[in-house]
Amino acid sequence: MDTTDDTGWSTADRVAGLLALVLAAGYVLSPIQTAVAMVWSAVLGPFTVILPFSVLVLLLAGTNGVFTALLQAKLRDSDRVERLQGRIEELQARQREAREADDLSVDDLDDEQLELNRTMLAMLKANFRPLVWSMLVTIPTFLWLRWVFLAPAAGIAPAMVFVPLVGQLSWTATVIGPVKLWLAWYFGASLSTGFVARRVVRRVGVGQ
Incomplete structure (x- = not known):
């Protein structure tokens, strides 16, 4: 039976937290990143065939943004x-x-x-619970994207993407400092959709 302690964390929350820590280790441990990337590739493989890769990245970022907003409304x-x-x-x-x-x-x-x-x-x-649960989706997605762009053998993403007002650029082109185009593309879409989703969630009263 699922129990909740005096901090509001249930057994499921604690298991999710441990799993999130294991996934986060993929940022520094290549075997974990590769294992996560292979699983995520199997899940997203059909979408890479039917959708332009730039659109797929936008959809992934948007889905993560909406998912995080809903979790915050439900759990915080x-x-x-x-x-x-x-x-x-x-x-x-x-x-x-x-x-x-x-x-x-x-x-x-x-x-x-x-x-x-x-x-x-x-x-x-x-209130840290929503972040833990959202990490179960955002971390694998980010590890997969990093694997795709940093492992040429993956052969999934095209080398170039059309950026409005700029033209064709490499996905791995530097935007500013250490930030690459693919990273800016993903986080820009995630933050903007998350912002809109939070406003919509507050307006319709989800989780209240």
Whole structure:
């Protein structure tokens, strides 16, 4: 039976967290990245045939952005965190007033603030859950893309892509500093679709 601890993490959340850590190790351990990339290639293989690769990257980024927005709406209790923050700010104001008045009740207020801080820490841990679950999709996708563009033997992605207002560029062309075009293309699409998805989710009240 699935249990939830005092931080709001269930057994499934903890398993997802461990799996996310294993997947994240793929950034530095090539065998993990290769294994993830091969599985992801089997899943995405049919789409690489029917869709232009640039469109596939946009769809992957957009799907990740929407998925993350929905997870945040479903799993993150933002209203409770805001209420706690308001209580802490109110308590801090009362502490300042008590100290200025040399009121002995300031010690009681310090104890109350300590308890609030512990509660706030627990809430922050609980609100980390959406990130953990989204990592189960975003990390494999990113590892697959990196494998595709850094492993010529993959032979999936075309060498060039048409960029509006610029023209044909290599996917591995440097945009700024160490940032490559494929990375900017992916994160640009992910951030923009995630932003729109969060606004839509808030408007329709998903998760409330």
